[in-house]
Amino acid sequence: MSRVYNFSAGPAVLPVEVLKEAQEEMLDYRGCGMSVMEMSHRSSMFQEIIDEAEADLRDLLHIPDNYKVLFLQGGGALQFSAVPMNLMKNGVADYIVTGQWAKKAYEEGKKYGKAVKIASSEDETFTYIPDCSDLPIDDDADYVYICQNNTIYGTVYHELPNTKGKTLVADVSSCFLSEPMDVEKYGVIWGGVQKNIGPAGVQIVIIREDLIRDDLPDYVPTLMKYKTQADKGSMYNTPPCYGIYICGKVFKWIKSLGGLEAMKKRNEEKAAILYDFLDNSKLFKGTVRKEDRSLMNVPFVTGDKDLDAKFVAEAKAAGLENLKGHRTVGGMRASIYNAMPKEGVIALVEFMKKFEAENT
Ligand code: PMP
Structure with missing residues (x-):
């Protein structure tokens, strides 16, 4: 076996220990005679896998009980739409544009209401994080949106923006579980797992319960309502089972390292x-x-x-x-x-x- 040092931005390197474990369990997961890939998502075996993954993630991030954890599909790009569709109640949201992924989220937000770019670092090709201590936050803003770590440009917020009491929504795709986070400072934390946590195909959304609405406009697809998946334990439809299984292993790997x-x-x-x-x-x-x-x-x-x-x-x-x-x-x-x-x-x-x- 020869493995390279893989510096890919994502999909990216995974722990060898995790890959080996998955290899060992590939044909016969814990004596059940089949791979996790072949298993019904309604089986008790898979239920255990997803429950344990959620419990380990909750442990790692100290996620309070009033936050739901959702394992979703659709890539980061779908969250660019899901966030405004689910959270724009007043129809206004503020965006801090620190790179291409924040910009894409902002552009998508504009489709569903008044998305306002309240700060940007585009003037210097996104090589810095703007001062976010006293931004012109809209009185009506339903949330303030950031991309916490900017994968392409290599910047990160070392301090979270002052949202003046408004809900903070953060895309943490490229810094997920790289260091502790204070979950209570956020309304929604979401990230694709294909950088720090697992194979492409899983999005993790951590959302404060009071932000999960059941009065969304009719146009919001059933599957894109956070409520649909929150009510069904991320299993309204078939979840990305194998990806969730690998994420669970990575959570355990992180725990084992401290x-x-x-x-x-x-x-x-x-x-x-x-x-x-x-x-x-x-x-x-x-x-x-x-x-x-x-x-x-x-x-x-x-x-x-x-x-x-x-x-x-x-x-x-x-x-x-x-x-x-x-x-x-x-x-x-x-x-x-x-x-x-x-x-x-x-x-x-x-x-x-x-x-x-x-x-x-
Ligand atoms: N957010 C960040 C921070 C990213 O780095 C990426 C992709 N690399 C995305 C969102 C978009 O993710 P996807 O390709 O899964 O749509």
Whole structure:
């Protein structure tokens, strides 16, 4: 077996321990004679899998009892619509646009009401997080929306915006379970799992119960009402069973390493190795304002497109995969999610040192 160090932004690296366990259980899950893929979602066996996954997630994030956990489908992109469809009661929502995913959510929000862009960092290609301490929050705003970690640009909110009492909704797709969160500060936390938690196809929505409405307009599809899935334990229809099963294993893996505090420490250590190198390099340069740097996604450039391409190609040949930056920004990006071992980051930095010596 030969595994590369996979720096993909998502779908992304998963813990080897989890993959091995899944491999062992692939043909015969705990003596039931079938794979989880082949199992009815109405079986007691699968009910146990989803219940245990939810319980472990609740433990990890200390989710209070008045929040529901939903395991949904449709990708992050569907949540861009589900959020306004479910939460726009007054028909107004404020959006802080810090990258492409926040912008897409904002554009989608406009379809269902008055979505207001109250702050943006687009003027500097999303390389920073705007000051959110005193924003012009609408009196009627049903929520304030953020994308907490910006996968493409490598920025993160180190401090949550002052929403002046309005409900905070956060897309945490690319920083999910990378560090502790205070769930009570949010009305809705949602994220796709394909970066830090599991295979593509599962969205996790953590929503305060009082925000789950049963008076939605007729046009809202049944499956997109949070109430539908909250009432049915995420099983109004067939859920993404196998994905939920893998998420459950990743929750246990995180617990076994010491939970989210330990995960944060591990992620800080890894990120420091890469940022320290970037800050002292003669060739490579990080692209993000230092105070706003993400622990998960680290974009960098040489300043020369051809050299960037050479770097990506040579890194790939050396077993360091998926380092090409997002097509809209170019350069490089190393995604160093929970499951990327420290050894992977060290290997990357060693390779960068060698490349620098050969190309300066
Ligand atoms: N939000 C964030 C932060 C993302 O990084 C992405 C995709 N990488 C999305 C939303 C969109 O997710 P999907 O491709 O599942 O629609």
